[in-house]
Amino acid sequence: MVRLSTAESQIEKELFNKSKYGNYYFSKPKNVQTRCNKSLANFTANMLVDETHKLLYCFVPKVGCTTWKKIFAILTNEKLRNETKGNPENIKLDPHSIRFKSMKDYNSSQREIILKSYFKFMFVREPFERLVSAYIDKFYVPELNGFWESWGRRIIKRYREKASAVSKACGHDVTFEEFLSHSLSKVQQADISGGNEHWTTMHQICNPCGIKYDYIGHVETMRRDTDVILHQANVSHLIVQDEASVSNIRQNLHISDEALIKSEKCLEPRDAVKRIINSLIYKGFLPNNFSIAEFTRNSMGNNSNMTNEEVAKLFNAKLDDILPRIWENKLKSSKSIKELNREHSLIRLQKSNISGQISSQIIKRFLKYFSLDFEAFGYDTKFYSNYMTK
Known part of the structure; x- marks a missing residue:
């Protein structure tokens, strides 16, 4: 197998020089430890197990789990490893359709052995950024997994007083503040099943209070942390990491022809395209000043009778023209630690026209609910304090 692009000597240097980026191992300040003692030591289906290489990976939705599930699939399946080189x-x-073994499949004595002898790791993400990602991919852009029907209609019914008949039937236009109100409700906080795991806290899913993880990586430095984890777990020789192709980028951006076509009964074609473009602006694939009106005019003309299937074909043809150039520029910028210094997700959310001003009351509830995630994983809350005083 081809070795990772990061040289072994460089990885060794990272292991002993974490101060350059900050310590990404899980630490427990006294106030967090006090709260940890009250935490239940739950084992969830998100805790995946690789018996061959003695690994435990706890995945958190919207925290790079697509990438790491692919890596885990290669590690746990020799045939797939050979097929994919x-x-x-x-x-x-x-x-996400692959069935992995999880801690739920083991009895208490087996779990104890795994916790003592396996290399255990997870990844985390800035809590608000993670919620925004869940909202965009599950409620904002056209999607295939039924979140509009199963969750959207429920949220609109509960939090919107004068909802239109279309909104009640489709659940397609949940606002970000409505989504936050739902996510932060006490009813949802107790449940991490049936979709809720996309917006529940990271410590609820992976229980770092009850499980001593050997390494906790951050999405903000994912490539570097992935290299370190693979090296520490002695499996770096089994995995080849190339830069993602444009086709895989499209997949990760959750741009789906099928979803766009399916949304026809609820969204006008131009509105569906506008949502996708706004999401690309938020994610940094398109500039803030990107002209949606010009793009839709050039790709769809003045034809107002187009079906969503026709729109999907034209839209994707245009996207194929611009995505390679955009991706090339994004790769160049990501070679630095620029990801750590970009604008806060709340500001980008507003600039991309996905959401307006968020109320201070909602922000306070968010900070209270995710307080342990902020404290335990080293994320700062100062921005939110400043935001509420403006």
Whole structure:
């Protein structure tokens, strides 16, 4: 197998020089430890197990789990490893459809052995950024997994007094503040099943209070942390990491022809395209000044009778023209630690026209609910304090 692009000597240097980026191992300040003692030591289906290489990976939705499920699939399946030549980018099937062994499959004595002898790791993400990602991919852009029907209609019914008949029937236009109100409700906080795991806290899913993880990586430095984890777990020789192709980028951006076509009964074609473009602006694939009106005019003309299927074909043809250039520029910028210094997700959310001003009351509830995630994983809350005083 081809070795990772990061040289072994460089990885060794990172292991002993974490202060350059900050310590990404889980630490427990006294106030967090006090709260940890009250936490239940739950084992969830998100805690995946690789018996061959003695690994435990706890995945958190919207925290790079697509990438790491692909890696885990290669590690746990020798046939797939040979077929893909150890490259996660070569996996064609949906990694979320793969059945992995989890801690739920073991009895208490087996779990104890795993916790004592396996290399245990997880990844985390800035809590608000993670919620925004969940909202965009599950409620904002056209999607295939039924979140509009199963969750959207429920949220609109509960939080919107004068909802239109279309909104009640489709659940397609949940606002970000309505989504936050739902996510932060006490009813949802107790449940991490049936979709809720996309917006529940990271410590509820992976229980870092009850499980001593050997390494906790951050999405903000994911490539570097992935290299370190693979090296520490002694499996770096089995995985090849190439830069993602444009086709895989499209998959990760949740741009789906099928979803766009399916949304026809609820969204006008131009509105569906506008949502997708706004999401690309938020994610940094398109500039803030990108002209949606010009793009839709050039790709769809003045034809107002187009079906969503026709729109999907034209839209994707245009996207194929611009995505390679955009991706090339994004790759150049990501070679630095620019990801850590970009604008806060709340500001980008407003600039991309996905959401307006968020009330201080909602922000306070958010900070209270995710306080342990902020404290435990080293994320700062100062921005939110400043935001509420403006």
